Amino acid sequence: MNGLTEIRWHGRGGQGAKTAALLLADVAFSIGKYVQGFPEYGPERMGAPITAYDRISDTKIRVHSNIYEPDFVVVVDDTLLHSVDVTKGLKKEGAILINTEKDKEELIPLLKGYEGGVYTINAREVCMKTLGKYFPNTPMLAAIVNISKVMEKEVFLKEMEESLKHKFAKKPEVLEGNMKALQLAFEEVR
């Protein structure tokens, strides 16, 4: 299939990985892409490992299975590196993005010899500086757009502003913080 990007999200129930995957599908749709955003469902429990997926394509997507050989993997919680095989099937031309307060060098030994790109972001720091509360999915979204290049930064920020304006029509005060979080996250990817 032409121009297909497949992304797998690993998070814990309640951290918003599913929401982030759906937001990414949303923003890709808004620039004219074909998209799929879907979580892998199990019993819903706060803190349990969850997986969500995105397909972003220039042509209609017909396949309806999970993603086994993703181009990119996003890990919303670095404690998952100990219990989940997050790099399983990850293409070596691709990359993994991990939300962590640790140094990248500390995490690399946990990635089972993954040869592709390894990126980290301290989403907590980004959130505390811009939103004053910890909502990791906003910075993670910007960071994966930066790494995957599924769209240009300016296009992404413009579309997100439109979408957040709509979403928070009754709470315009949160718009600025979210936009700052997205901006800062773009710069804070290591």
Next chain:
Amino acid sequence: MAIKERMSGNEAVAYAMKQINPDVMPAFPITPSTELPQFVASYIANGEMDTEFIPVESEHSAMSAAIGAEAAGARTMTATSSAGMALMWEMLYVAASNRLPIALALVNRALSGPLNINCEHSDSMGARDAGWIQIYAEDNQEAYDNFVQAYRIAEHKDVMLPIMICQDGFIISHGVENIELLEDEKVKAFVGEYNPAHFLLNEKETMAVGPYAVTSYGMESKRAHAQAMMNAKQVILDVAAEYEKISGRKYGFFEEYCLEDAEYAIVAIGSACGTAKDAIDALRAKGMKVGLLKVRVFRPFPGAEMAEALKNCKAIAIMDRCESYSANGGPLAAELSAALFKAKSQAEVLKIVYGLNGRDFTVADATKLYEDLADIAANGNHETEEYRYIGLRE
């Protein structure tokens, strides 16, 4: 101009419900149902629909209330899934035998046990003998399109049967994908007003609904019901042809994908068909003549038509996303095998059970299946495994 959107299957069918704006919707509002009744309730609360929503205490009551409303003369719909459908069981038969054209949006999920919430067709397939029309979708677009067509089929004077519009649980119901919606006016004009010929609240014609049938009449009632199901075949095709004019999307009893010259075919229902199409394109590029028959209409069962479409195939895999415990494959395999027998098909047939409890069906699974079909056709070596599982852990 069509409206380009992205939606989950649940949102897509709820949107069709909003556009149709039926009179009454009794529904159990929480699990085991999906978010679908919640979306409709939001539309009503926001003043975008004026359907009477009845949040009932069980699915048995949901179907009972739907029967009451529809018999009274109101266009009625409900929604459920999995165990919710199981609890409707008794009333499904009552709705159908009283010839009440209720539309039911069903999200196909497993029945217990083991306790599981994921995709399976066991809920609706278990109800295949209840006398309802059953239409299935590959994706959110088809779920939407099928629901817009539902009342035109169900309420047709030659049919007058309830209709189940099915979509794959989670894979479609909770997955967000692109979709093209029709404008409200187009949907409203297509569906039209409901003017039942006979209804309980008609003061000029007193009638009884659901009375006791003595032995000397009951069988005639069932034969008339069976006739209505036969009549539904032509109506389904006519409504689809009319729908194509407003949507540009073509529907029939089934979709044939690369089937015309196919030597090896998969027959399946639902979201697995899109996955099979990707496998087909890759295998066709290597010169392998493979194809797909995607079943859209399961009740009425278009057996002769399917057998005709498959007549040039050397080997056919018939896939069921549910188990019949017949020791002989699932319901689609059993019914289509009978139709192939009647058509004097010489094709090798594999009866496949797959995807139970949400087990994933992948492009690799479909590819392997086509390779197995080619092997069986060439060597005839399927022996004891005519009925088999795929995707099972070793």
